[in-house]
Amino acid sequence: MKAFNFAALAALAGSAAAQTFSACDPTKKDGCPADSALGTEHTWYFNETLDTAIWNMSTGSINYVDDGAEFTIEAAKESTLLQSNFYIFFGVVESWVKMAKGPGIVSSVVLESDDLDEIDWEWVGYNTSSVQTNFFGKGNDSTFDRGAFHNVANADTEFHNYTTYWDQYKLEWYIDNEIVRTLKFDDKGTLGGKNYPQTPCRVKVSNWPAGTKDAAKGTVEWAGGLVNYDDAPFTMTIQKVRIQDFHTGKEYTYGDKTGDWQSIKVADGNSTTLDELNKPPKKSLSEKWDDLGTGAHVGVYVGASAAGVLLIAGFMLWCLRQRRKGRLEYALDDARYTNERTDAQNFQNDWKQTEWRNSGYRQVS
Numbered sequence: 001m002k003a004f005n006f007a008a009l010a011a012l013a014g015s016a017a018a019q020t021f022s023a024c025d026p027t028k029k030d031g032c033p034a035d036s037a038l039g040t041e042h043t044w045y046f047n048e049t050l051d052t053a054i055w056n057m058s059t060g061s062i063n064y065v066d067d068g069a070e071f072t073i074e075a076a077k078e079s080t081l082l083q084s085n086f087y088i089f090f091g092v093v094e095s096w097v098k099m100a101k102g103p104g105i106v107s108s109v110v111l112e113s114d115d116l117d118e119i120d121w122e123w124v125g126y127n128t129s130s131v132q133t134n135f136f137g138k139g140n141d142s143t144f145d146r147g148a149f150h151n152v153a154n155a156d157t158e159f160h161n162y163t164t165y166w167d168q169y170k171l172e173w174y175i176d177n178e179i180v181r182t183l184k185f186d187d188k189g190t191l192g193g194k195n196y197p198q199t200p201c202r203v204k205v206s207n208w209p210a211g212t213k214d215a216a217k218g219t220v221e222w223a224g225g226l227v228n229y230d231d232a233p234f235t236m237t238i239q240k241v242r243i244q245d246f247h248t249g250k251e252y253t254y255g256d257k258t259g260d261w262q263s264i265k266v267a268d269g270n271s272t273t274l275d276e277l278n279k280p281p282k283k284s285l286s287e288k289w290d291d292l293g294t295g296a297h298v299g300v301y302v303g304a305s306a307a308g309v310l311l312i313a314g315f316m317l318w319c320l321r322q323r324r325k326g327r328l329e330y331a332l333d334d335a336r337y338t339n340e341r342t343d344a345q346n347f348q349n350d351w352k353q354t355e356w357r358n359s360g361y362r363q364v365s
Contacts, residue, residue, distance in 0.1 A: 026254035027115045027138065034251040035087040035114065035200045039271040041244035050082075053276045057082050060207075067159075068096075068239035071207040073105065074232045079208040086273040087113075087200035088245040089252050089264060094163045095205070096239035099123035099131075101156040104211020104220070104227035107236040109162065110204040115139075115259045117197035119171065121162050124210075125234065126224030128156040133173045133181050137195030138259055146189045150180045159239050167246060168198060168261050198261035200252040203243060207236040 024032035044050065046069035050062070060080030063070040071080040088111075099107040105125035112118045116139030122132045134147045152160055152175055163174035171183040183190070190196040210223035220226060227234075250269035270278075 022114050022116055025115050027257045027259045032114065032254070034253045034267070035202075036085060036273060037200070037247065037249050037251050037266075037271040038084075038086040038088050038091075038243060038245035039248045039250065039274050040277070041092075041242070042277055043240060043242040045240045046238045051276060054085055054273050055082055056085055065237075067098075068237050071100070071107075071205065071236040071238070073100070073207055073209060073227075073234045076209075076212075076227075076229055080206060080236075081208070082205040084203040084243075086245075086271065087202050087252055088243060088247075089200040089266065090167045090246040090261075092163065092165050092242070092244040092246075093203060094161055094242040095121070096159045096161055096241075097121075097123070097155075098157065098159055098237040098239075099125070099128065099155045100207050100234040100236040101125050101128055102227065102231055102234045103224035104209055105234045106206075106208055106210045106223060108204070108206045108208075110206070111164065111166070111197070111201040112204055113197070113199040113201045115199055115254075117199050117201060117259070119164055119166060119197050119201070121164070121173070123155060123236075124223055129153055131155060131162065131175070135171065135183060135189075135195075135197055137190065137197060140191075140195055143189065148181050150175060152176075159237075166197065171197065199254070199259055199264060203241070205238060205241075207234065 026032040044055075046062075047064055047066055049064060050069075058081040060071065060073075060078060062080070062082065063072060069082075071082070073079065093109070093111060095109045097107065097109065100123070103126040107123040107125070109121040110118060111120075116136065118134075118136040118139075120132070120134040120136075122134065124130075124132065129151060130149050131152050132147055132149050136146070150173075161174070161176050163177070165172040165174070169185050172179055173181040183196075185193045185196045185198075209227045211220050211226045213226065215223075247266050249266040250271050251267045253265045253267070255263040255265050
């Protein structure tokens, strides 16, 4: 582990605290809801819309592109936070990430439990060749010797695989399948295991501004200074995430208020997330048609044929009616013309007779 000065490590702890919260801590309150389990292993590709029954966007929004999901900050007071609706009780989390670049901006992939156990990957935007790992137990940030920094080239322009392996005995961090750090249950900083993360955790992905005017001085220094929003947008991209839950079950509950992994109860059955993953995809129209039986196909064909015949017959009837209507109108017009011609001829004859009489019986030619 690399040595750090006190201020840097204090800021590191403060950064995690800024993103840490629990709606109901079972070690402090009664009646907290059970944690819905993942109970399986699955890979999510982030270049398509995520299932909102499995993931929820708590703040901000995602822009889906061919490379993956973009978590973007464009203006002051913006941040992004994606959380899984499921929990894992020990397991593996692999995430393929391109960090957001920019002083004051922090990208993170975090495992966090209801009683504030926490396992971190964090990228500080001013340093694009390093990533930080950290851990917390029960929200305890009273010591500042838990963080570590690891070299990784071109973290903002290339996807790298950042993997967390976590069980009741050890915690390991990998970059591109090479181990960079190991923490054992009773290593320094765990307080004999008390501060070792050991309760069911959900997965959180975030891009957030740590370098703000209202943030603690140590946090701003750790983040590399205040965010310059003239340089926006600041974008973190997630290509895909593979998550494996080491337990199979429906949900997890705390058996007491110790927060000890041995007190966690695993309920049998399929989790809601597993049921959602096993749902068949929506069928296309052609697939729905193929699912219909031969009788249904024949019925549809017959019905369509009958509808076609009726349509043709109706069209022919309309044509006949229009033709008859045309003939009648023609006949009426012809009769009208004949009557008008006769009337004109009669008028002319009457006029000639009148002229003849007025001229002393002289015929007018």
